[in-house]
Amino acid sequence: MGTLQPTAARGRLAVTDLSVRLGDQQVLSEVGLEIMGGEVVGLVGPNGAGKTTLVRAITRVVDVEQGSITIDGRSVFGLSRPAIARCVAVVQQIPVAPATLRVGELALLGRHPHLRLLGRESASDLRITWQAMERAGCAEFAERPLHTLSGGERRRAFIARALAQQPRFLLLDEPTANLDVDAQGEIFELLRELAREDVAVLVVVHELSLAASYCDRLVLLADGRIRTQGAPAAVLTDDIVRETYGERVTVIRHPETGSPLIVPRRGKD
Amino acid sequence: MPSGTPRGSQRPNLLRRDRRRWTTLLSVALLFAVVGLGLTQGAAEIPVGTVLRLFVDRLPGISIDINGPSTWETIVFDIRVPRVVAAGLVGAALAYAGAGYQGVFRNPLAGPFLLGVASGAALGASIAIVSPLPSGAYGLGWVPVFAFVGAAITVVIVYLLARSGSAVDNTTLILGGVALAAIFSAVTSFLLLTGGEDTRPIFSFLFGGFNTASWQRVLVALPYLVVGAVIVAAYARVLNVLQLDEEQAAQLGVDVTRTKLIVLGAASLIAATAVAVAGVIGFVGLIIPHVVRMFFGTDYRSVLPLAAVLGAAFLIGTDVLARTVLAPQEVPVGIVTAIAGGPFFLYLLKTRRVAGMS
Numbered sequence: 001m002g003t004l005q006p007t008a009a010r011g012r013l014a015v016t017d018l019s020v021r022l023g024d025q026q027v028l029s030e031v032g033l034e035i036m037g038g039e040v041v042g043l044v045g046p047n048g049a050g051k052t053t054l055v056r057a058i059t060r061v062v063d064v065e066q067g068s069i070t071i072d073g074r075s076v077f078g079l080s081r082p083a084i085a086r087c088v089a090v091v092q093q094i095p096v097a098p099a100t101l102r103v104g105e106l107a108l109l110g111r112h113p114h115l116r117l118l119g120r121e122s123a124s125d126l127r128i129t130w131q132a133m134e135r136a137g138c139a140e141f142a143e144r145p146l147h148t149l150s151g152g153e154r155r156r157a158f159i160a161r162a163l164a165q166q167p168r169f170l171l172l173d174e175p176t177a178n179l180d181v182d183a184q185g186e187i188f189e190l191l192r193e194l195a196r197e198d199v200a201v202l203v204v205v206h207e208l209s210l211a212a213s214y215c216d217r218l219v220l221l222a223d224g225r226i227r228t229q230g231a232p233a234a235v236l237t238d239d240i241v242r243e244t245y246g247e248r249v250t251v252i253r254h255p256e257t258g259s260p261l262i263v264p265r266r267g268k269d
Numbered sequence: 270m271p272s273g274t275p276r277g278s279q280r281p282n283l284l285r286r287d288r289r290r291w292t293t294l295l296s297v298a299l300l301f302a303v304v305g306l307g308l309t310q311g312a313a314e315i316p317v318g319t320v321l322r323l324f325v326d327r328l329p330g331i332s333i334d335i336n337g338p339s340t341w342e343t344i345v346f347d348i349r350v351p352r353v354v355a356a357g358l359v360g361a362a363l364a365y366a367g368a369g370y371q372g373v374f375r376n377p378l379a380g381p382f383l384l385g386v387a388s389g390a391a392l393g394a395s396i397a398i399v400s401p402l403p404s405g406a407y408g409l410g411w412v413p414v415f416a417f418v419g420a421a422i423t424v425v426i427v428y429l430l431a432r433s434g435s436a437v438d439n440t441t442l443i444l445g446g447v448a449l450a451a452i453f454s455a456v457t458s459f460l461l462l463t464g465g466e467d468t469r470p471i472f473s474f475l476f477g478g479f480n481t482a483s484w485q486r487v488l489v490a491l492p493y494l495v496v497g498a499v500i501v502a503a504y505a506r507v508l509n510v511l512q513l514d515e516e517q518a519a520q521l522g523v524d525v526t527r528t529k530l531i532v533l534g535a536a537s538l539i540a541a542t543a544v545a546v547a548g549v550i551g552f553v554g555l556i557i558p559h560v561v562r563m564f565f566g567t568d569y570r571s572v573l574p575l576a577a578v579l580g581a582a583f584l585i586g587t588d589v590l591a592r593t594v595l596a597p598q599e600v601p602v603g604i605v606t607a608i609a610g611g612p613f614f615l616y617l618l619k620t621r622r623v624a625g626m627s
Contacts, residue, residue: 059520085522096514098375098567104283105509105568112510113522118503126283142283165521 010037011072011087011168011200013058018067020050020057027053028224031067037168037198040191042205042215042232046245049221051204052093055171059090071169085113089167093174093204095158099147103157106146107133110164132163135190152183159190170194172203176210188214208262212236213254220244236260292565296575300357300582307353307585308345312597315341355482355546356588356602357581360553362494362543364580367554368561368573369501369536372508373529374439381540381554383443384533385423388450388457390544393419394474395457399464412474413486413545420541423449428533437526442533476601477548479588486546493542500535501573504528508569552606553580556614563617583610 013035020028028050035041043051056062058069060076069076076084089110097106110132111125121129133139138156146154155175162170172191176184184207191201192214205211211218212232219229222244228235238251241262252261308320319337323345326333335342366381374383382388397415427449431441457475461468473480507528511518515525540554557580561572584602587609591602 056516061516061519080522081519081524082522085520088520090517090520092517095517097517098512100562101512101567105566108283109510109513109521112506115506117507120506121283129283 010198012036012070013088013169013200013202014068014070015054015058016068016070018054018057018069019065020053020062021065022053022062026224028057031221031224031226033219033226033229035169035200035202037200038195039216040188040195040201040203040214042203042211042218043221044205044208044211044218044235045221045227050224051221052173054221055090055173055202055204058171059084059088082113085165087167088169088171089162089165091155091158091162091170091172091175093177097146097158100145102143102145103138103149103153103160104129104133104142106157107136107138107142107160107164110161113165128166129160129164133160135193136160136163137186137190151178152180155179155187159187163194167199169200169202172201174204174206176205176207184210208236208241209254209260212261213257213259233260236262289565289568289571292571292575293578296578296582300578300585303582303586303589304353304357306589307356308349310589310593311344311349312592313341313344315345320345351484351487352479352482352588353585354484355487356479356585358487358490358494359479359543359547359550360557360584361577361581362498362539363550363554364557364561364576364583365498365501365573366536366540366543367580368558368569368576369508369532369539370554371558372511372569372572373532373536374443375512375514376439376443377559378555379443381536381543382549382551384427384446384537385449385453386420386537386540387544387549387551388453389423390416390420390541391471391475391549392453392457392460393417393422394548395460395464395468395471398470398474399460399468412470416474416548417541417545419453420537420544423453424533424537424541428530437529473601474548475603477550477603478591478599478601479547480592480599482547490542490546493538497535497539497542498577501532501539504532505569505573508532509567512567548603550584550603550606552603552610553584556610557583559614560617 015034016032018028018031019026031050031054033041043054045051053062057064058076060081071079071084071087107129108121108125111121111129114125115121130139133142136156136159138153138160141149141153146157149157159172159175170191175187179187188210191203195201203215205215215232217230218232218235220227220235220240227244228240236251241249241251248264248267249262250265252263253259254261305317305320309315309317315337319335319341322333322335323342325331326335363381367379370379370381370383371377373379393415394412396419397411402411427442427445428437430445431437457471461471464471507523510521510523511525511528513521519525558572558576561575561579565571565575584606587605588602590609591600591605594600594605
């Protein structure tokens with residue numbers, strides 16, 4: 001890692017030597033990674049590897065034991081919360097929101113970091129919010145309260161809120177969990193589209209095959225440490241996958257694209 | 270990815286400003302109607318026309334025939350107007366503070382008395398009543414002053430208990446408030462039992478009421494209420510963000526601890542002032558914000574002012590009941606708020622979803 005040089009146009013978020021301790025649990029140890037504008041980076045690893053904690057540490061909602069996190073070379077610990085929120089947006093795994101809140105009202109909250117304390121949403125804030133909802137595919141149900149939405153629709157509403165922040169760095173924690181296979185593809189197509197506009201995307205994924213086919217790079221986290229990172233084919237080798245996920249898991253190749261497919265093998269009955 | 274999305278003028282207004290306009294009008298109309306009741310109903314029933322004439326007569330340079338007993342003027346201006354204004358202000362203050370508390374805690378049980386404001390105030394008032402202090406101070410009497418100080422001290426203790434490092438834990442805040450309330454209530458009960466003849470005013474403070482309402486009291490309370498209300502109002506949009514949860518709010522740029530500290534401090538100032546004016550009146554601050562969210566949505570920029578307007582209307586209305594149902598005897602208004610408001614709220618709970626609390 002660390003070979004990419006920042007350019008003026010592309011954003012760069014760098015995590016160096018990061019350790020996080022929650023209670024007496026060492027959750028992250030000496031983690032280092034970079035994401036650049038224009039790429040989709042998949043953060044993969046078994047349950048409990050520390051993926052969600054890494055996302056939370058980057059946005060300063062957990063305390064960091066040691067290490068540095070920088071955005072375009074500036075430490076996030078020296079930035080105000082609104083300043084961070086103006087360039088980093090997060091889509092949480094299971095985000096909480098009032099049941100009667102409407103999709104449009106939720107998306108509009110994404111404009112918060114761009115407003116002053118006494119400011120109100122301008123016409124341009126409303127326009128940006130509508131564009132975010134259209135891109136996330138939830139504009140047609142903007143008037144519906146959250147408790148009437150399906151799992152996939154709800155996910156889109158929260159992605160719209162993140163897009164309304166107009167982030168240069170987008171962090172998503174399992175945005176495709178509980179979605180059908182086509183909806184998963186739609187979400188990742190959107191992430192690729194954002195990357196083409198020079199947004200840097202870091203996405204926590206459990207479906208390794210999905211991560212392999214859509215991500216430019218993968219970062220494999222296990223037991224709070226970076227196991228390996230690089231191109232999907234280099235990370236998802238048979239040896240590494242078995243070592244991380246166990247002997248039951250096997251890697252095959254997609255018949256058309258050659259991208260790695262990771263599947264468990266049924267044991268003998 | 271999207272298809273058939275609304276565009277241009279067909280897009281619904283995300284801020285729902287049109288909707289806000291008529292709900293505000295309706296609530297203000299209700300408030301006026303209740304004020305009318307408050308001025309005309311009572312031991313002497315004065316016709317609406319006469320009350321209007323009395324007001325017109327007060328305008329500079331106008332003098333009209335009142336067409337009723339001369340005592341009516343005294344009754345309206347020296348008794349009923351201050352009473353209606355006091356009830357309205359206290360109702361507005363309690364509901365507004367309650368909305369602020371619920372906004373911070375995202376907890377349907379949160380109310381203006383949550384952090385021990387009521388029990389702290391009650392203990393302060395009880396100490397003032399049993400102590401040999403003279404009855405007058407700052408145009409208010411020592412009782413409200415002590416009540417205010419008791420409430421303020423309680424909130425500060427609860428806050429210090431719940432603070433650890435840079436964070437303030439909601440559960441510790443609430444439980445700390447409950448525990449302190451239990452201790453203070455016990456001390457208040459002890460004073461009631463051992464204080465002998467002097468303790469009757471403690472009861473009237475505990476039930477709350479406006480039978481001692483005066484312009485002086487209203488004017489002394491007003492600055493605290495205005496300052497508190499302006500501070501909470503400035504944070505209305507931040508409260509909207511806080512409805513998600515504290516982590517998402519922080520990721521959207523909210524300084525959660527500072528927001529909590531400021532909003533709870535200002536809302537507690539409002540609640541403590543209301544208690545100092547009228548004693549402990551339960552229910553208003555808990556129920557009115559819920560009713561507002563049930564009917565008018567979750568945007569705190571509407572919830573706060575509407576809670577104030579409807580809280581005022583509710584308490585003026587229940588105060589009218591308090592002084593008419595058993596006339597000439599008065600029922601403590603705190604009893605009426607619970608008996609009149611309780612069944613109504615239970616009905617709403619059964620028929621509608623409690624809005625804005627996930």
